[in-house]
Amino acid sequence: MEFRPCIDIHDGKIKQIVGSTLSSEGAKENYVSDKDGAYFGALYKEKGLKGGHIVILNKNTDPLYEESKKQAFSALTAYPGGLQAGGGINSQNAAEYIDKGASHVIVTSFVFREGRVDYDNLKAMADAVGRERLVLDLSCKKRDNAYYIVTDRWTKFTDEAVSEDLFEKLSKYCDEFLIHAAHVEGMGKGIDKELVALLGGYSGKPVTYAGGISSYEDIETIKELSHGRLNFTVGSALDIFGGKLSFQEICGIL
DSSP states (O other), X not given: OOBOOEEEXXXXXXXXXXXXXXXXXXXXXXXXXXXXXXXXXXXXXXXXXXXEEEEEOSOTTSTTHXXXXXXXXXXXHHSTTTEEEESSOOTTTHHHHHHTTOSXXXXXXXXXXXXXXXXXXXXXXXXXXXXXXXXXXXXXXXXXXXXXXXXXXXXXEEEEEOOHHHHHHHTTSOSEEEEEBTTTTTSOSOOOHHHHHHHHTOOSSOEEEESOOOSHHHHHHHHHHTTTOOEEEOOTTBGXXXXXXXXXXXXXXX
């Protein structure tokens, strides 16, 4: 079990948002930092935190996507080999992020198309950067008593439910999985225990859970329910993002 930090970027700013509010019109912001990507990249490097994820929340067709991309590149340059990068990445531009210092690239929408896994695109991604550098983002929302993967900045449901069988099928093409519980992301009301237990039942490739962590007890619960298998991300609740939990303390908690 590892603490994996994050850098969420929207409209060229480092932010923490409520995941369920993300749309083309904007999002509800919990926090907007006056620091840039390079600052957070250097901070995570100083603390020796590996495997953190940068997520660009703008669509790659948005006018401000390039500004967000600059922030991502500045973080990668500050911590080469220490951070993963996602948001608008496909088989054509993935190598650019690796060249800028990303240890891995993270993809969702390019792989999950028209509600299903597009195995041609998945193979193209694995070929573009190597499966050892690919993270699949299986961020999800609950519907009809199951957790379905959501795409397009967590706004569209796919027909693919998170399950051990899906993990096994996809694990041939990637190195890790990242799962935001998008329905509780940024709300500060606690984790989704049912999802954590589900994810903890998988013992293959590394899995990082993000969403709703608001207390040190939440972290202990993740450890217990997942039998120590899940890595975790804390966003809005951290003091470096305007929250109450000590970043310094969490760095030394494990």
